[in-house]
Amino acid sequence: xxxxxxxxxxxxxxxxxxxCEPIEVVHRVKERVMAAAAQQAxxxxxxxRDGDLFGDxxxxxxxxxxxxxxx
Numbered sequence: 203x204x205x206x207x208x209x210x211x212x213x214x215x216x217x218x219x220x221x222c223e224p225i226e227v228v229h230r231v232k233e234r235v236m237a238a239a240a241q242q243a244x245x246x247x248x249x250x251r252d253g254d255l256f257g258d259x260x261x262x263x264x265x266x267x268x269x270x271x272x273x
Contacts, residue, residue: 208256209272212249215239231255246270 215235219225229235235255238248250260250269259265 208250208259208269212239212242212269212273215249216242242273246273 214225215227215229216239217224217227217236227236231254234252235249238252241248246269247260247266250256250266253260
């Protein structure tokens, strides 16, 4: 998964589109991804720390730096 695609997923998990209009989050672990996305304002990495969804990407500084900038 690319950093830009991960960022798009992370942003959509906040429950709003690009115009800040509400969207329905449909995901098998909806509550978990939305809880992680809600923390992004103060910590950009909780979403990536979900190893079940993103494996060890949070440990890849090259990936997280691009993800953080894009987020």
